[in-house]
Amino acid sequence: MTALTLYGTKLSPYVARVLLTVRAKGLDVTLAEPPGGLKSPQYLAINPFGKMPALVDGDASIIESEVICEYLEEKFPQNPILPGDALARARSRTVSRAVDLYVLPALLGLLGQMNPVTRDKPLVDEKLAELRRGMDGLETLLLGPWSAGPTLTLGDCALVPACFFLERFLPAFGKIRALGEHPRMAQVWDVARSDPTVAGLLAEMGDAMDDFLRRRAANG
Ligand SMILES: N[C@@H](CCC(=O)N[C@@H](CS)C(=O)NCC(=O)O)C(=O)O
Structure with a gap:
């Protein structure tokens, strides 16, 4: 290799x-x-x-x-992240694609507007509405307990990092209660956090984010 x-x-x-x-x-x-x-x-x-x-x-x-x-x-076919069945694969890929097209662009647009003093309010409202539409649509696609069924698949690899950012940053905007209004997304988030492999990566992402925010604050 x-x-x-x-x-x-x-x-x-x-x-x-x-x-x-x-x-x-x-x-x-x-x-x-x-x-x-x-x-x-x-x-x-x-x-x-x-x-x-x-x-x-x-x-x-x-x-x-x-x-x-x-x-x-x-x-590398070992430990597959795509199910064996064509329909299940399509479902997993749809989640992955929906996260890319309808959730992450709005979410990343909001991350540039964290400071309530300098925030562009009309832009924030537009991005929040876009994000809500994306999350509402995604919610209907999720099968549970993971996004496309009983095991972690491609769709979860996209959705779980998105949940990390939603949980961490959305409360700053007040209007959407992160995953509180989306029970199927919340279920994926719960099952992901209790999986040792995923939890390990989420902890590393949390540490990297804390470090980044500390350094940014120190540099004014
Ligand atoms: N569609 C791309 C998106 C990648 C992307 O936008 N990455 C961001 C980081 S979150 C980036 O590199 N941004 C830097 C830039 O656009 O200058 C993918 O799925 O790989």
């Missing part, structure tokens, strides 16, 4: 999705900072969009978090 390197940080929900896939499958992948930064010529040669994550496998680079997860699943 050639060495696998994943470029990115645990503070990105897209990187965390790949890390969850890696851990669930029991793979050996090194996590590294994008060389020279996201927009450096060196990293742009790996990911022309200058975004994290990117996976380097030997001479090849693979980008887009969902594609990376699917690549790892195809290349």
